[in-house]
Amino acid sequence: MVGRHTVGARRAALTALGALVLVQVPSAAAAPPPPAPGPAHLAARTLGAVRPPSQVLRAMERDLGLTRSQARARLVNEAEAGTRAGRLRNALGGHFAGAWVSGATSAELTVATTHATDASAIRAQGAKAAVVATPLSTLQALKERLDATAGRLRSRDTPVWYVDVPANRVVVQATRQAAATALVEAAGLAGRGVAVRVAAERPGLRKDLVGGDAYYINGGARCSIGFSVTKGSQQGFVSAGHCGRPGDGTTGSDRTGQGTFEASTFPGKDMSWVGVNSGWTATADFEGQGGRRASVAGSVQALVGAAVCRSGSTSGWHCGTIRQLGATVQYAEGTVNGLTRTDVCSEPGDSGGPFVSGAQAQGTTSGGSGNCTSGGTTFFQPVNPILGDFGLTLKTAQTGAQSPQGDAAADAWLPGHVYEAGQTVSHSGVRYQCLQTHQAQGVWSPDATPALWQRL
Structure with a gap:
């Protein structure tokens, strides 16, 4: 197993990864086009980062304060960082403690390990090395104990908990210190280094209005189309699970007949998919700024710190960064595990709408707090579990995509x-x-x- 490699073997595996190539990020004062992608930029080409949707670039310029060239360079660097992080994860085995990108424009990769002997080899691959106390697998196990315990307590005062990879710790976010302490102690994690963040925010579901394109459930409440999918010959789209139950009917934004909820999971997860009738055609498109369309090329999961953008009819098209993966949120309506926490703003009505990183689908809006005037936090349901759980195939701009087969x-x-x-x-x-x-x-x-x- 990789986790049992000797230090020498592990270093050899790291050395064999090859040199990291980054796009140089121009300053805001002088922003020439980024260098043309050469043979080294395989990840950027595969993930569509070399030619990202113009809607993504425009929103990154506005929300992240970047020039067009800086936005392009960041997406290329994040694509390359994701591949390098995966190779380092495999080489480090049980020592691996997480990876993330940082820097407003450079997307510099940091890889954490629990063994100092790995640091020089990590740096040799062009990544920063962070030597920490706890491997990622242990942090994830601690969070799972909180997941199992919270269902018994059902306290609205501890709405969120997650693994904070850069800080190498598990965090419980609570409105009261005492509530967080009670959850930690009930899970048997007192003295295990679980941190508490006291904050007044209580995430709520983003429902009843449109995000991407609008659709109506049983002629009443509105939600948002996330991404188009297929299952065999059936076309449809994914959205939030809290939007509807299996068998609920849907109509489109023009109130014409559209389809039926084929499957829905909420709470636990926040995912659903709607099968549509022959009057609708699945496309790879999502709506960006001003209703202009762009297409997704796949569903490769982005790193913590990566740029991410969201479409919603209530608040429009906004960008920010991924803060944590695998967060648990305790909504008033039920607890949802495995959500991604972002600093992208959203407002009620954005539920189900698409999150994208460059040309890669990331997930569908679940809930959040705050708004797009004062700022806020938004959680999304990752798209890959939706596809896997329901046996769906994402509709992409790629050619040759196929449904699962034997x-x-x-x-x-x-x-x-x-x-x-x-x-x-x-x-x-x-x-x-x-x-x-x-x-x-x-x-x-x-x-x-x-x-x-x-x-x-």
């Missing part, structure tokens, strides 16, 4: 399957390990996408 080998790579970082597959007689969580596209075979797969 294969003679149980662990053979399959188009349409959702793969988690670290998972291994076989393809054309060769073993590969996944670098970044994603749904496999037909044109993303392991031998053709070193941005997503590492040959073993």
Whole structure:
């Protein structure tokens, strides 16, 4: 196993990764176009970061204070950082303590390890090294204990908890210190380094209005189309689970018949999918600024610190950054696990709308606090679990995308399957390990996408 490598073997694995190539980020005063992508920018080309949607660039300029060239460079660097982080995760094994990008424009990669002996090899790959006390696997296990305990307590005063990767700790966000202490003690985690953040905000579901394109549930409440999907010959779209239950009917923004909720999960997760009738056609498009469209190319999960943008009819098109992955939120209506926490603003009515990072689908709006006047926090349901749980295929601008299909080998790579970082597959007689969580596209075979797969 990778986690049992000797220090020498681990260093050898790190050294074999190759040199990191970054796009130089121009200053705001002088912003020439970024360098043309060369052979080294395989990840950026695979993930669509070389030619990102203009809607994403415009919103990044406005919300992140970037020039057009800086926004392009950041997306390229984040794509490259995601691949490098996946390779370092595989090489470090049990020592791995997380990875994130930072810097308003540079998207500089930091990789954390619990062993100082790994630091020089990490730095040799162009990443910053952070030596910390606790591996990521342990932090995730501590959070899972909070997940299991909170269901018994059901306190509205502890609405959010998550793993803070850069700080190497688990955080419980509460409106009262005593409530957080009670949750930590009930989970048996007193003295285990779980931090408490006291804040007045109580995230609420973003429902009853449109986000992306509008749709109506049973002729009444409105929610938002997230991303188009297919399941066999059935077309449809994904959205938030709290928007409707299986069997509920939907109409489009023009109030014409549209479809039916085929599946919905809430609480626990906040996901649903709606199958539409023959009058509707699934596309890879989402609405950006001013209603102009852009397309998604896949669903590769972005790193903590990466830029992310959201579409919603109430508050429009806004960008920010990913703050944490795998957060748990205790809404008044129920607890939801596995959400991504962002500093993108949103307002009631944005539920179900799409989150994208560059040209990669990230998830659908769940809930949040604050607003787009004073600022706020928004949580989204990652899209890959929606695709995996419901057996859906994301509609993308890529060619050759296929639905999941059978294969003679149980662990053979399959188009349409959702793969988690670290998972291994076989393809054309060769073993590969996944670098970044994603749904496999037909044109993303392991031998053709070193941005997503590492040959073993």
